[in-house]
Amino acid sequence: MPVVILPVLDEIAALPWVLSRMPVDYQPLVVDNGSTDGSADCAARLGARVILEPQRGFGAACWTGLMAAPDGVVCFMDCDGSLDPQDLPAVAGPVIEKSADLVLGRRVAGRRAWPLHARLANRALSFEVRRRTGLSLRDLGPMRASTRAQLTDLALTDRRSGWPLEMVLAAHKAGLAIAEVGIPYRPRFGRSKVTGTLRGTAQAVSDMSALLR
Numbered sequence: 001m002p003v004v005i006l007p008v009l010d011e012i013a014a015l016p017w018v019l020s021r022m023p024v025d026y027q028p029l030v031v032d033n034g035s036t037d038g039s040a041d042c043a044a045r046l047g048a049r050v051i052l053e054p055q056r057g058f059g060a061a062c063w064t065g066l067m068a069a070p071d072g073v074v075c076f077m078d079c080d081g082s083l084d085p086q087d088l089p090a091v092a093g094p095v096i097e098k099s100a101d102l103v104l105g106r107r108v109a110g111r112r113a114w115p116l117h118a119r120l121a122n123r124a125l126s127f128e129v130r131r132r133t134g135l136s137l138r139d140l141g142p143m144r145a146s147t148r149a150q151l152t153d154l155a156l157t158d159r160r161s162g163w164p165l166e167m168v169l170a171a172h173k174a175g176l177a178i179a180e181v182g183i184p185y186r187p188r189f190g191r192s193k194v195t196g197t198l199r200g201t202a203q204a205v206s207d208m209s210a211l212l213r
Contacts, residue, residue, distance in 0.1 A: 001025050001026070001027050001072070002025070002026050002027070002072065002073040002074065002075055002088070002092050002096070002145070003026075003027045003028075003029050003069040003070065003072070003073070003074050003075070003148075004022065004026050004027065004028050004029065004074075004075045004076075004077060004085065004088060005029050005031060005062060005065035005066065005069065005074060005075065005076050005077075006018070006028055006029065006030045006031065006043075006048075006065075006077065006078075006079040007031050007033055007058055007061035007062055007065065007076075007078070007079065008030050008031060008032050008033060008035060008039050008040070008043065008061075008079045009032075009033045009034060009035055009039075009056075009061075010035045010036060010037045010039060011035070011037075011039050011079045011080055011189070011190075012035070012037045012038055012039045012042050013081075013189040013190055014079060014080050014081035014188070014189035014190070015030075015039060015042050015043055015046065015079065016042070016046060017081055017189070018079050018081060018085060019043065019046045019047070019048055020046075021084055021085040021086050022085045022088075023085060023086060023088055023089055026075070026085065026088055026089075026092075027049070028043075028048040028049065029048070029049050029051070029065050029068065029069060030043040030048045030049065030050045030051070030079070031050075031051055031052075031053050031061040031062070031064050031065040031068075032050060032051070032052050032053070033053050033056060033057070033058075033060070033061040034053075034054060034056055040052065051064065051065070051068050053065075055159065057159040057160040057161075058160060058161050058163055058164075059156070059158045059159040059160050059161070059162065059163030059166075060159040060160075062076060062163050063156065063159065063163075066148060066151055066152065067152075069148050070148070071147075071148050071149060072147065072148060073092055073095050073096055073145060073146075073147055073148075074145065074146060074147065074148050074151065075088055075091065075092050075143070075144065075145040076142065076143065076144050076145075077105075077142060077143040077144075078142045078143070078188075080188040080189055080190070081186065081187075081188050081189040082113065082185055082186050082187065082188040083105070083142065083143050083183065083185065083186070084183075084184065084186070087105065087143065087183040087184065088143070088145070090105075090181050090183065091103050091104075091105045091143055091144065091145045091181055091183065092145040094145075094179055094181075095145045095146060095147065099177075099179075100177045100178065100179040101146060101147070101150055101171065101176035101177045101178065102144065102145070102146045102150070102167070102168070102171045102176050102177070102178045102179070103144060103145050103146070103178075103179045103180070103181060104137065104139065104140070104141045104143075104144045104168070104178070104179070104180045104181075105139075105141040105142075105143035105144060105180075105181060105182075105183040106137075106138050106139040106141055106180045106181065106182045106183065107139050107141050107183065107184075107185035108182045108183065108184055108185060109185040110184065110185060110186050110187070111187075112187050113185045113186050113187045113188075114185060122139060122140060125140060125165065125212075126138055126139055126140060128212055129165070129168060129169070132169075132212070133168075133169070133172045135168070135172060135178055136180070137168070137178070137180055138180065139180070140164045140165055140168065141164075141180075141183070142164060143183060144164075144167075146171075146176075150171075150174075150176060151167070153174070154167065154170040154171060154174060155170075156170060158211065162210060162211050165211050165212075166211050169211060
């Protein structure tokens with residue numbers, strides 16, 4: 001049974017929809033990263049396993065979720081409603097079938113789903129990854145799947161916004177087979193705390209750029 005790690009910071013508006021869309025046999029694991037809106041209690045009431053990570057940072061929440069997950073296939077996805085859990089089997093499938101070690105969901109954005117500044121930043125970072133690694137990736141998508149054992153072996157250290165990029169670079173260096181599949185990307189519930197603001201996007205780009213130096 002794949003475990004779906006959901007980093008959460010004040011996502012009470014999106015949580016009911018996200019958890020209601022979880023595919024059969026996919027187990028949600030909510031990692032609350034300091035919410036003040038009752039997200040953790042909401043997720044628990046809806047039947048999700050909930051753990052707390054007080055250290056702020058996307059990577060910190062993801063790493064804590066990974067450490068708490070059982071062995072087997074693990075998925076990651078944002079919990080803001082921009083991604084549909086019903087698309088998880090398309091991303092996790094190649095890992096389950098052992099045709100890939102790490103699969104990224106390439107975001108196919110709907111109208112108003114992806115702010116221009118965030119899209120351009122992602123495009124630039126993806127180009128740099130392709131240039132340095134030869135991987136044919138078009139996105140550093142937040143919906144992704146691998147196995148707990150393989151990700152643990154990568155010993156990722158970034159605890160902020162550089163986590164998604166560090167995972168790809170470390171997986172490539174370790175010789176893991178990396179694949180990409182297209183998934184729909186929708187407008188999120190509420191305002192993004194990262195890509196929805198210029199400041200948030202700049203911080204994410206700074207975190208990721210440090211890994212490319």
